[in-house]
Amino acid sequence: MEKGEAKSKKAGGPPPRLCCICNERRPVLKRPKTLQQICRECFYEVFEEEIHQAIVENRLFKSGERVAIGASGGKDSTVLAYVLSELNRRHSYGLDLFLLSIDEGITGYRDDSLETVKRNELQYGLPLQILSYKDLYGWTMDDIVKMIGLKNNCTFCGVFRRQALDRGAALLKVDKLVTGHNADDIAETVLLNILRGDIARLSRCTSITTGEDGPIPRCKPFKYTYEKEIVMYAYFKKLDYFSTECIYSPNAYRGFAREFIKDLERLRPRAILDIIKSGEDFRIATTTKMPEQGTCERCGYISSQKWCKACVLLDGLNRGLPKMGIGRARGGVNGGGDHKKETKAGSTVKSLESKQCGSLDF
Amino acid sequence: MACNSSGCESGSCGREKENGSKAEEEVIGAKKESVCLKCKSNEPMTFGDGGSDDGRFCADCFRSNVYGKFRLAVTSHAMITPSDNVLVAFSGGSSSRVALQFVHELQVKALKNYEASRDRSLPVFGVGVAFVDESAAYPPALSSEMGDAVAWVRSTVLSMYPPEKDLHVVPIESVFGSESVEARGRLVKLLDSVSDETGKEDLLLHLKMLSLQKVASENGYNRLVVGSCTSRLASHVLTATVKGRGYSLSADIQHVDARWKVPVVLPLRDCVWQEITRLCHLDGLKTVELARHPQSGINDLVSSFVSLLQEENPSRECTIVRTAAKLTPFYFNKIPETDDSCVPMATQRRLKKFNLKYDGSMTTEAFCPICNGPLNESDSSDLNTFKGYDSDALFAACCSSCRFQILPQDRSSLEHFGSLLPHHMISQVKHHQKFDSQTYLREKIKDCLLLDDEEAV
Numbered sequence: 084m085e086k087g088e089a090k091s092k093k094a095g096g097p098p099p100r101l102c103c104i105c106n107e108r109r110p111v112l113k114r115p116k117t118l119q120q121i122c123r124e125c126f127y128e129v130f131e132e133e134i135h136q137a138i139v140e141n142r143l144f145k146s147g148e149r150v151a152i153g154a155s156g157g158k159d160s161t162v163l164a165y166v167l168s169e170l171n172r173r174h175s176y177g178l179d180l181f182l183l184s185i186d187e188g189i190t191g192y193r194d195d196s197l198e199t200v201k202r203n204e205l206q207y208g209l210p211l212q213i214l215s216y217k218d219l220y221g222w223t224m225d226d227i228v229k230m231i232g233l234k235n236n237c238t239f240c241g242v243f244r245r246q247a248l249d250r251g252a253a254l255l256k257v258d259k260l261v262t263g264h265n266a267d268d269i270a271e272t273v274l275l276n277i278l279r280g281d282i283a284r285l286s287r288c289t290s291i292t293t294g295e296d297g298p299i300p301r302c303k304p305f306k307y308t309y310e311k312e313i314v315m316y317a318y319f320k321k322l323d324y325f326s327t328e329c330i331y332s333p334n335a336y337r338g339f340a341r342e343f344i345k346d347l348e349r350l351r352p353r354a355i356l357d358i359i360k361s362g363e364d365f366r367i368a369t370t371t372k373m374p375e376q377g378t379c380e381r382c383g384y385i386s387s388q389k390w391c392k393a394c395v396l397l398d399g400l401n402r403g404l405p406k407m408g409i410g411r412a413r414g415g416v417n418g419g420g421d422h423k424k425e426t427k428a429g430s431t432v433k434s435l436e437s438k439q440c441g442s443l444d445f
Numbered sequence: 446m447a448c449n450s451s452g453c454e455s456g457s458c459g460r461e462k463e464n465g466s467k468a469e470e471e472v473i474g475a476k477k478e479s480v481c482l483k484c485k486s487n488e489p490m491t492f493g494d495g496g497s498d499d500g501r502f503c504a505d506c507f508r509s510n511v512y513g514k515f516r517l518a519v520t521s522h523a524m525i526t527p528s529d530n531v532l533v534a535f536s537g538g539s540s541s542r543v544a545l546q547f548v549h550e551l552q553v554k555a556l557k558n559y560e561a562s563r564d565r566s567l568p569v570f571g572v573g574v575a576f577v578d579e580s581a582a583y584p585p586a587l588s589s590e591m592g593d594a595v596a597w598v599r600s601t602v603l604s605m606y607p608p609e610k611d612l613h614v615v616p617i618e619s620v621f622g623s624e625s626v627e628a629r630g631r632l633v634k635l636l637d638s639v640s641d642e643t644g645k646e647d648l649l650l651h652l653k654m655l656s657l658q659k660v661a662s663e664n665g666y667n668r669l670v671v672g673s674c675t676s677r678l679a680s681h682v683l684t685a686t687v688k689g690r691g692y693s694l695s696a697d698i699q700h701v702d703a704r705w706k707v708p709v710v711l712p713l714r715d716c717v718w719q720e721i722t723r724l725c726h727l728d729g730l731k732t733v734e735l736a737r738h739p740q741s742g743i744n745d746l747v748s749s750f751v752s753l754l755q756e757e758n759p760s761r762e763c764t765i766v767r768t769a770a771k772l773t774p775f776y777f778n779k780i781p782e783t784d785d786s787c788v789p790m791a792t793q794r795r796l797k798k799f800n801l802k803y804d805g806s807m808t809t810e811a812f813c814p815i816c817n818g819p820l821n822e823s824d825s826s827d828l829n830t831f832k833g834y835d836s837d838a839l840f841a842a843c844c845s846s847c848r849f850q851i852l853p854q855d856r857s858s859l860e861h862f863g864s865l866l867p868h869h870m871i872s873q874v875k876h877h878q879k880f881d882s883q884t885y886l887r888e889k890i891k892d893c894l895l896l897d898d899e900e901a902v
Contacts, residue, residue, distance in 0.1 A: 277686065278754065280764045282771040339757070343750045347687060350743055351643070353849070354687050360845075361691025364821055366773040 104129070112319075115311035116352055123319055130316050134304055135170050141291045143302045146177030149257040153248055154182040154203065154211070156196030159263030161203060161324035162313050163305065167261065168207050182207075183251045183260070185244050186215035188223020189330065196325040206323065214251045216243055220397055228331055231405040236331050238409060239396055246384055246393045252299040260301040267310040269303070270355045271340040273362040278340070282367060289362035296376070297385045309355060311348075481506050492726065496719045497759045504727055511724055514715045515547045522700045523780045524710040525551065525668060530571040532613075532666035532707070534657050535602075537576070537594060537733035539725045544672035544713055546730060548572055549605045556608055573611040574602050575660050577653050581618045581629040582636060594733050601731070613660050620655045620867040635865040638858065643688075643742030644850030651816050654705075655869060661707040669709045676718035676751070678711075679762035682769040683747045688846045693818035695772035704777040704817060717762060775819060813844040814873035815851055815866075820844055839863045842874045 102110045108122035114129070121129070138144065152167060154160040164182060171178050184200045187193050197213065204211040217223050220243060228236050252260045269289060276285040287293060292302040305313065317324055332338075347354045378384065379391035386392070392408060399407030480503075481487045487503035502510065519525050525548070533548055535541045555569045576598045580591045595614055602612045618628035632652075639645045661669050673681075678698050685694040696702065702709040713721070725732060754761040811820040824844050840852060840859060853862050863871060887894075 273686065274683075277682065277765060277768050278761065280768045282768060285768070339750075339754065343746075346746055347743065350746060354743070357689030357846075358686055360689045361686040361694070364689075364692035364823075366692065366695050367771070368773050 112315065115315070115348075116309050116356075118352060126315070126319070130308070130312060131166060131170065134166055134308060135174060137291070137307055138170070138176075138304050141302075143261075143292060143304060144176055144178055144259070146175075147179075148177075148259055149179040149181070149255070150259045150261055151181045151183040151212075151248075151252050151255055151257040152209070153260060153262040154184045154200045155263075156184070156199035156203070156325040157263070158313055158317050158322075158324045158326065159265055159305065159310075161199070161322050162317050163261065163263040164203055164207050164209060165320070165322055166316075167304065168209065180209050181255050181257060182209045182211040183248060183255065183257075184211060184213045185247045185251070186213055186217075187240055187244065188216050188225055190225055192327060192330050193224075195327075199323060199325040202323055212251055212255055214247050214254075216247065219243070219247055219250065220393070222397070222400055224331065227400065230400065230403075233331060235405075235409045237337075239400075240331075242392045242396055246391070248301075249298050249384070257299070260299050262301060262303055263305055263313075264303040265305040265308050265310045265313055266355050266359060267341075267344060269306060269362070270344055270358040271337055273358050274340040274343070275337060285362065285365060286367040289359055306359070307356065309352075483510075490727070492723050494719075494723070496723075498719075507720075508724065508727065511543075511716055511720050512547060512550070515712050516551070518700055518712045518715060519551065519710075522710065524670075524701065524712055525570055527555070527567045527570055529668050530573070530666045531668045531670055532573045532575050532657070532661045532664070533670045534672070535574050535576050535598065536672075537598060537735065538672075539721050539730075539732050540674050540677065540713060540718075541672035542730050542732050543716075543721050543724055544670055545574065545601075545605070546728070547712070548670060549610075552608055569608065571666075572608070573613060573664065573666060574598075575613045575615055575657055577656055578614055578616045579649070579653070581616060581632050582649055590735065594735055597731075597733055611664070613664065615656050615660045617649075617652055617656050619659060620652050620869070622868065631865060635862070638853055638862050638865065639851055640853070641742075641850045642740075643744060644847075646740060646742055646744055648815070648851050652867070654709075654817075655867060658705055658707055659869075666707060669705070669707045671709055671711055672713050673711050674713045674716050674718055674721055675766050676762045678714065678769075679765040680744075680747050680751050682765050683751065684744055687743060687747065688850065690818060690844070690846050692821040692824075693816075693844070694769060696775045696778060696819055698766065698769050699774050699778040701779050702777070703779065703781055704775070704812065704819075708780060710780075714766075719759075811842075812873065813847055814839070814842050814870045815847045816844065818844050818846075839871070839874050 100109070102108050102122035102125050103119045104121050104125040108124065110120035111123050112126060113120050114126065144150065150167075152160065152164050154164060164180075167178075168180055170176065171180060182200060182204055184197060186197060200211060200213075203209070215223075224236065224240055227239050231239070248260055248262075272288045273285065276282075276288060291304075291306045292300055294300050316322075344355065344358075351357075375387055377386060377388075379386040379389075379394055381390050381394040384391045384393065388395075390398070395408035399405055479488060481489050482501045483506040484503060487505060489500045489502055490504045490507055491500045493499070525531055531548065533541070533545050535545050549572065552569060552572050555567075559565060559567065559569050576595065578591060578595070598614075599612055602610055616624050618624055618632045621628040621631055636645055636648065639648055657669055661667075681697060682694065685691065685697065696704065698714075700711050700714050702711075724730070751762065751765075812818065813820060813824075821844075837856075839862075840848060843852060853859050
């Protein structure tokens with residue numbers, strides 16, 4: 084029996100009649116992060132205040148900045164849009180907020196969630212921009228899964244989405260991108276990087292702001308916010324969001340980490356924050372941190388290799404070699420090498436689907 | 446190195462299987478020729494335990510693989526040298542049984558060399574065995590079961606002769622300085638005052654280490670051999686991460702841990718659990734499994750998680766430890782160099798050569814009095830608010846993880862808790878109380894200050 088529960092059990096008798104914080108109203112919920120029994124109003128207050136503190140203490144924004152919110156229509160991005168516009172108003176951040184949504188082309192899943200984002204545009208009064216994989220890359224996720232099956236599809240989607248967000252942000256001419264990654268996501272990522280041996284990523288994944296030296300810096304105001312609390316907030320505030328899991332996700336390796344963290348949260352709620360703390364405290368030599376940064380030869384996007392990962396994956400898809408770019412790089416397989424030799428030899432075969440992506444300046 | 450390639454699936458940890466064709470070839474090869482992959486002459490062993498690498502090596506090559514990893518760890522980290530007196534922590538489980546066996550074989554070899562050499566210049570290192578009796582922590586004590594276990598341990602140690610080895614049966618309540626009924630009562634009270642299940646388990650582990658350190662230093666040992674294998678360390682990496690102990694993690698998983706009075710060495714760090722159990726099976730090494738208190742905390746959750754991951758990929762433990770091994774170790778993660786003239790020159794040279802690899806400039810001064818973990822700046826940042834009360838000093842001196850899961854939350858319970866802790870832990874608190882320069886300076890100039898502290902700021 085972990086500490087929080089032991090405490091309330093030691094107190095004995097019926098649960099407290101009044102909210103722990105205001106001592107005025109009746110408690111209606113148990114706060115997932117601290118197990119405190121509080122009323123609705125106090126929950127809204129602590130929830131919003133903690134996010135405000137995260138924004139202020141980490142100096143995420145400057146007055147006058149144009150900020151795009153990565154909006155999928157899911158609970159995290161809906162709550163993010165709601166809270167950020169509210170805090171922007173309340174504390175006068177002076178931000179110009181936009182919604183940026185990516186259409187991966189997953190029938191039945193993405194079209195529905197896009198409807199939600201379109202509603203958010205009206206509800207919160209934030210201008211919306213939608214970009215699709217079809218336009219950017221010539222492939223939808225449905226096409227990709229048809230070709231490669233259900234094993235490495237999340238890799239494709241993740242890589243493509245990251246670039247798509249950057250392109251969308253460039254189109255909107257924003258200074259910063261915010262995403263709804265929450266504490267659970269970051270804790271899962273820390274664990275995943277330990278399990279997979281990725282020390283370089285391990286050192287970067289707990290940063291609240293990343294990519295300051297890249298095209299568009301991005302930050303995660305929900306870094307210390309529990310997923311369960313986001314759901315609770317959306318529920319009580321009756322926010323409009325789309326709540327289905329991506330239909331292609333069940334086989335993702337991240338599922339292992341997610342299940343484990345759910346079990347862990349039941350035993351000790353603060354463990355999620357403890358994982359993030361560990362991630363921040365790991366002694367990683369600065370020499371191992373940054374891979375050398377260059378630009379992709381094919382499209383100009385930021386890349387540590389000759390070709391950016393999106394171009395490598397895309398090339399693989401177009402050439403019917405879906406395993407290209409998946410797993411460890413071996414010699415010339417990673418983009419640059421082989422392909423260059425072919426073009427130099429005068430091969431003019433270029434798939435109709437591959438697009439020149441260099442049109443947007445980075 | 447977390448582990449040698451021969452101990453893991455597909456011949457290398459973390460390497461992707463190339464379209465399965467390589468694995469197929471190997472299976473076909475094995476069926477055709479059926480010889481050991483290493484020596485190509487003997488028949489390979491099959492353990493039939495459903496694990497990886499089954500049917501690839503013969504018994505001799507398998508054994509020499511595992512022993513080879515042990516020896517490499519010992520020599521490259523100068524764990525055991527001729528002038529040392531080594532205490533092997535023996536729990537009766539497979540890992541410590543193998544550690545004991547290998548240390549014994551190393552000692553036998555050294556004795557043989559000693560007797561064969563003309564000048565007898567290199568002495569044979571001494572070996573003792575310590576068995577910690579934890580029954581006082583789980584009353585009602587299963588005294589008959591423990592009695593049988595101790596008898597078995599005694600006979601096992603007696604059979605490892607020559608050279609002779611002393612056996613020390615250490616009741617865990619000996620950390621309090623005596624082995625009386627009062628000491629046992631104090632232990633129970635101490636454990637009961639920890640409300641968190643995981644905290645209780647961890648406190649017991651810290652007390653266990655303290656008792657081992659005590660018996661080692663009181664009996665003239667200068668090395669403590671612990672049988673932790675790769676698999677155990679993989680679980681430790683995850684439990685430490687999950688408890689917010691990311692800073693001190695790299696201190697716990699190295700081959701050498703010299704922050705203790707008697708440096709702790711892990712010669713089986715590069716061996717996986719599967720190899721160890723197979724070796725016990727192969728050589729008929731008996732083990733004893735004591736009935737354990739049912740564990741329902743985080744440590745248990747992590748163990749099941751690691752087992753699950755292992756089913757999905759048998760190299761996962763190795764990858765986890767390899768990742769953690771990339772974290773920067775501490776200055777105490779190596780055998781300290783010594784000017785002691787009894788230490789042979791060869792050893793001194795080897796130590797110097799090895800220590801060159803470590804950056805000696807990074808030093809930490811403060812350690813948590815309970816878990817002995819090096820303290821991060823953030824842990825000790827709020828020291829200034831704690832003055833006066835001894836219990837506050839204890840709270841301030843501990844790492845954030847121990848503060849949460851071990852220390853009681855309210856001040857009066859904390860006072861009482863502090864009085865129950867073994868002397869060694871409490872004395873650390875007084876030692877490492879950080880000097881509050883601000884208060885000290887203020888005292889000096891107090892008579893010249895016109896404004897109150899808050900207003901001055």
